[in-house]
Amino acid sequence: MFIDSLSADTLDAAVRSHEVLVVEFRAPSPSSALQEAAVLRPQIYFAHVDPQLQPATAAVFGLSEGPALAIFRDGIGLYLESADHSAERIARLLDRITELDMDTVRNEIEEQKRAEVALRMRRVCSATRRTQ
Numbered sequence: 463m464f465i466d467s468l469s470a471d472t473l474d475a476a477v478r479s480h481e482v483l484v485v486e487f488r489a490p491s492p493s494s495a496l497q498e499a500a501v502l503r504p505q506i507y508f509a510h511v512d513p514q515l516q517p518a519t520a521a522v523f524g525l526s527e528g529p530a531l532a533i534f535r536d537g538i539g540l541y542l543e544s545a546d547h548s549a550e551r552i553a554r555l556l557d558r559i560t561e562l563d564m565d566t567v568r569n570e571i572e573e574q575k576r577a578e579v580a581l582r583m584r585r586v587c588s589a590t591r592r593t594q
Contacts (some may be wrong), residue, residue, distance in 0.1 A: 463521075465497065465509060465510050466486060466509045467509070469516050469519055470517070471520045471548075473511075475537075476509060481535065482533070482556065483535075484496070484507070484509065484533050485510070485511060485533075486511070487510075487512075487513050487517065487528040487530040487531070488513075488526055488528035491530065493546070494549075495547055495551075496510065496526055496547075498549035499556075513528050523573075525541060529546050531543055531545070531552070533559055535560070536541045536564050538567060538568070538571070540562070546580065
């Protein structure tokens, strides 16, 4: 079992270089639940961020303190919740996340981005019409 400590300097590389990444935000050290989950799932990369020592890293996720858990797959953030998580809950989340069809997830993200752009364009166009 290995749980890496992440900082603002190492977070991006960790997200990009691991198929599945679980990050726990908790001071001062990883929870026993994260340690247990890491033993049960050795193929998954587990990491820890101490929000008190790494406030910039926690702030990226809108956190000022723990506990919280974030899970990434293929570089995409799929889960973030501020709460304690049991090893069983982490395992259930990992089951669901590893079963996802990531092509579908990526397509849904792209569709959402297109919809947001279209909505912004409507706002800009209607604002422009009102000022003329």
